[in-house]
Amino acid sequence: MHLFSHDEINLLEAAQDGQLEFISNQLISLSSKQLQDACKKTDYYGRNALHYAAYRGHYEVVEYFLDLQCININSKDNKGNTALMLACVRGYNQDIASLKKGSKFDICSLLLERGASLQEFKKQGINNPLHWTCYFGDLKTTKLLMFVEPSLMLYSNDRDQFPIDLALMTGKELDDRGEDEKVLEFMILKFLAQYLDNDEHKKKLELSLDEHESYRYLQQSNFNIKSSNQLAQVGLRYLFWASTLGRLDLVEPLIRCKYSPFEPSYKGRNALHAAVYHNRKELVEYYLESESVKEFREGNVINRMTKVKPQTALHVAVERGHIDIVKTLIKKGADPNYYNFRNHRAFDQSRLTEIKHLKRELLNNSEKNYIRSGYNHVLVGWQRAKNQLLEQQFYNIQQKKNFEKGMFKYLPIESIDKQYTYYCLKVDEKLKNMIADETKMMIYNSREACLCPFNIQIQEQFENFHHIHDQQILQTLLYDEFDIDQFINDGLLIEQYPLHDEEEKELILKFWRNERFHILFEPFQLTRSQSRTFSALSSYFGAEIGMFFVFLCFFTTWLFLPAVPGLFIGIFHFINGDSINSVAPIYTLCMAVWATIFFEFWKRKQSETMYNFDMHVTKEQRRTIPQYKGAFIIEDVTHTIEIMDTRNVQWKYFKSNFPLVLIAIIFIGGEQFGYYYLKQINEGEQFYDSLWACVLAFSILITNEIFNFFAKHTLNYENHQYQDERENVYILKVFAFTFLNSFGRLFYRSLIRPDSEELDLLSISFTITWSLVHLIRYTLYPLISFAFIKIKFNWDFNKYKQNNSKQLAVAQRISVYDTETSAINKSVDKGLSTLYFLSQIELNSRMIDPPNHVEQFTYFMTQFCMATMFSAGSQIIPIAILFFNILNIEGLIYGYRKFVKRPLAEPKKSIGVWNDILQLVGYIGIVSNCLSIYQANQTQLNSLIGEDPNASNDQTDLGLRNFLFLIVAEHIVIGIKFVIEGVIPDEPEWVELILKREEFLSDKNKTKKGEQSKIIEIKTKKE
Known part of the structure; x- marks a missing residue:
């Protein structure tokens, strides 16, 4: 007889459903060999009938298969799970409440009696059975596992969670706080008794008669600690959870064993944070006053911040509204001036009236403005x-x-x-x-x-x-x-x-001074950003400026990769020009790969920054342009009335852009003709060649500005409706001309009429000249200009005070205009200085406008193009750009803090169309680098590939060979580019997890509101 003639999977389905009678009837007539084969059948997941019976909590079916002795009790599925593990993961059928009846305990006890092993789960990086029993709050099964293999409590999973960490996890399917706390208490008692050899707690854990009866056939394993370091880490975790329970009787033995309540433990929080969070005032006072803890209170431990989402214990107490604990912490030296991960001081973050009153009582700060x-x-x-x-x-x-x-x-x-x-x-x-x-x-x-x-x-x-x-x-x-x-x-x-708020600006400076070096090397760590400088910039100046500084610092950091080897190549080239012939082409091709990797990691950084700036839930506002002229029309699809420009769009753009194209041709052609003419005057002289290259660089900057002026005026004719739409068109016009104008001569000397020496001279001259001009224009000139503005302001204001000296006493009084009664309200904002306030308003109004972000990004994109596409000409370009970028970052940070007028904060999720430009430059860089090597650097290419000295060295044959080689190299680099784009995700894993969590909570709140609305509707109908 053949078992289940149509499909062996029926046995597995029957095991899942607990159909013992059906299984028995099908297997009873099989021979020993057929029985062995039938029981060993597995599905796609590698699970057999015993696995499914244990997983679904069918005790009788599990016992039946164990009695048959035809299935290895320790057999594993494709994920490495045994029947014992699957029973702990689930262990029930349809009703999770059956867990409370002990179905999981019975199956696990049976499996352990019959020889199920726990040895393979004694390793780090996986969830072991104890993780799951703690997660479900199953005290009986937890006791069972701890009796057989107590060392399971020492192993953490891939998320650095020990079994005890899962006991109080919220949002579980079976969420019974009382049972979870019992499991937690037992785990702590077991740790104290088993590993710290505490006699008092050993007595508390003595087995009852029923437990003796249940465990009499089980074999205990010997206790084994691999390292004291491992035990110390686990001990801190148990101290944390003992603090969560508020059990001083459990905390004191751990303190006596030298576990510090101020050392970071679970998710970077310490035991003090846990006690504060759960309002355990007795424990907080014990940690801060007891002689037993005195040795751990050295230094500024009370103000230690959590590792994840940094905040102090005082922040936690204020956030939770624990007034008595807040008073205790302040009394013991907690500093309210620390800033948390949201850039709030402790008392500034809470809306509670009690906290506000407490702030006035404890921090009597009369200084107002x-x-x-x-x-x-x-x-x-x-x-x-x-x-x-x-x-x-x-x-x-x-x-x-x-x-x-x-x-x-x-x-x-x-x-x-x-x-x-x-x-x-x-x-x-x-x-x-x-x-x-x-x-x-x-x-x-x-x-x-x-x-x-x-x-x-x-x-x-x-x-x-x-x-x-x-x-x-x-x-x-x-x-x-x-x-x-x-x-x-x-x-x-x-x-x-x-x-401007001077206190907030000083906060930005404080963050920057503490984090500047960490920020520059943070992208190489490939971890979650902990810096708060950019968040402070974003919350004060707006997300657009914050995103700009993130990009600038990220770009500067990534320049270290090509800058260091490029510097060495440049030095060797200066010493002996022929020594780098075989290395330079490889370096040039690597720059194209670097550009791709940079862009992929920038997309990840941008996603992370969007979350850090709270922009992932913000809609970018579309501001309409007042000058927009349109007519009312009926939309074809929605049939709604809209205002649109009814003119022919193609003709409109042609008329506005055709003059720009002519201007661009005249400017670019004129510059190249002028440069060619000047070069002919003193041809061959190094000084004049360098001078004319710098003159060409200056002329490019000047023509760029002139073109930008005309491009901006064409936007009015194009009649754009929204600010973002107009800005994107303007960016594309400006960058397209800047790209052609800046690199036209370089492309000419690298691809059309190759000249490696002139290419080298032009590329480095352009880089240094443009960098110097940008540094002077956006840092030094505004600094000097504002110094004179401030002198003029002080002169004007002193003169104003002298002319109004008779009314000075009146001017210093309170004068708040009440818009309802049109009268002077003298009871509001007492003690504030109107004269000082006027000086602040006047100074703010005279500050320099923020740098134009289109011009800023255009400059840095030009740098990116130069580094990506023309490193074949000069390998020291990246180090030069890196040096000037560091100066620019410092200068711009200083400028925004000192003399730049504060802009309106606009929501911004990304750098917008500049992302597309970055990607386009990456593709252009691959092609241009390969062609540049072939056209302008044949000697270097021959040195790399090899050249037979005995051959005739026919240039045609060598050129064909080199061309084919570069075609292959280009395809390889493009292939690498696509591989990199596919391998590196656009969002970091932690961002994806947080966004999923927020989406889950949002859906949960919507469901809750919907249910409340239905209840209200039902009540209304009844009434």
Whole structure:
């Protein structure tokens, strides 16, 4: 008789379903050989009938197969799981509540009695059976495994989780906190008794009569500790969880065994953090006051930060709202001025009223100013008599939603030259909460540990607003009433800008000084970024500027890879030009590969930065252009009314771009003709060759600026509707001309009429000249210019004070303009200096505008092109770019902190179209490098491939051979490029996991809200 004539898989299905009678009837008539073959049948996953019976918790089926003795009890599936392991992973059928009835324990006990082994699970990097029993909160099975093999508690999985770490994990299918804590307590007691030889806890773990009966057939293994280091790591983990339980009786023995409560343990947190988080005040006082812990309290241990998501114990206490513990920590020396991973100080992050009162009590800081009190945004108008329309808009904003008195304020201040009026705006915290709730602004929820839509009903769970949130709220409030861009375009307003906050700027400088060297080498570590400089830049200046600095630092770091070998090649070339002939072509081809790897890792860094800046949940706002002219039309698909430009788009672009093309041809052709003419005057003289190369570099910069001017003016004719659309068109025009204008001569000398010496001279001359000009233009010149601006400002302001000396006492009083009663409100913001505030507004208004990001990116993309495509000409180009980039980073950071006007913070998820340009340059670099080697560096190529000295050396044959070689090399490099693109994911694994978690929590909250809405609807219908 043949078993299951159609498919042996029926046996496995029957084992899964627990159909013992069916299995018995099918197997009873088989011969011994047929029985052995039938039981050994496995499926695609390598699992046999015993595996499935144990996995689904069918005790009788497991016992039946064990009695047959036809299946190896320790056989493994394709993932290395035995029947015992599968029973621990699941061990139940349909109803998870059956776990509480002991089905898993019975099966595991049976398997262990019959010889199931735990030895193969005694290794690091995998989940062992004890991990799963702790995860399910199965105390009986945990005791069983610990009786047989207690050393299982010493092994962690691939996520550095020990079995005990899974006991209190939230979000489990069977989430029973009481049972989980019992498992946790037992594990700690077992560790104390087994490994620390504590007699008191050994007595607590003595087996009951029932347990003696259950374990009498089981064999215990000998205790074995591989290293004291391993035991120390595990001990710290058990101290952490003992602190979580708040059990002083479990903590004290661990302290006596020299486990420090201040050493990092689970996820970089220590026992003090655990006690603070779970409001275990007794333990917190024990750690900070007890003589037993005195030896561990050396140094600044109370302010130690967690490794993951850095924050101090005081941050944790404030976040959780544990007032008594906050007082204790402050009393014992906790510093409230540390910044956490969200760039908040401890007391600044909480919205709780009790915490705010406590902050005033403990930190009696009487120093105040208008900016810190909320007046941090300025609209600049003409003389006040001409601003009735603007002030009417402010009045409308207050009346629109019946705001409470004082929730929206504006303070009009006359400029020192009497020509302008500064309208300083302030939004009260209540109004901020209302706007954030209405717009569902994504704010970090400290309880959920993720970004969530702001909910005013549970506002205490959300962190305080950052600068970027304040700006978004204010812009929403203003744009809902009137279009600021239109007002500026019509001349009703001059400009708007946020005021600088000196304390926040010093924070950025502090982060940069501490992290500058770490930031430059961080990309090579291939780990999650821990630096806070960029997050501080983003929250203060906006994501666009933060992303720019991330790109600049990342690009500079990656230049180290080609710069170091390029420097050595350049030195050897200077000593002996022929010594590098065989190395230079390889270096040039490697630069193309470098460009690809750089771009792939930049995409990962960009994804990480997008998350760090909270941009992954933010929509980029599309600002309309006031000058846009369109007509109402009915959209063909949706049949909605839209405003669109009805002119012929192709003709419109042709008319605007044709003059630009002519200008580009004239500029590029004129430069090349002029350079050729100058070169002929003193041909062959090294000094003049270098001079004319520098002159050509300067002329390229000048023509680039002229072209940019014309390109910007053509945008008005093209009539773009959105700012981002117009900016992308402008970027493409500017970069296309800059690329052709900058590298036209280099391509000519590398591909059309090859000349390796001139190519070398031009490439290095261009690089150094452009770098010097950029450094002077964006760092040195603004610095000197602002020094004179500040001198002029001090002169003007001192003169203003002298002219108004009689009214100085009045000017220093409080003068907050109440927009509801049109009167002076003297009870608000007492003690603030109007005169000092005016000086800050005036100085901010005179600051230098932020550098144009299109020009900045164009310059650095030009650098990238030079390094990628023309390193064949000069291998020292990367080191030169690296040197000037380091100077640029320092200069730009200093400039933004000292003299650059603070821009409006705009959400930005990436560097946009520049990513496409980077990828395009990578492809061009591969082709141009290969052609450049072939055309301009034949000698180096012959040296690399080899040249027969006895042959006739026919140049035609050598050229054909070299050409074929480079064709092969080009295809290999392109192949490597595609392989790299496929192998390196665009998002780091940890970002993917966090995004999945946030998506899960978002769906969970939506489901919860939907259920609540249904309940409300049902109640409403009943009523």
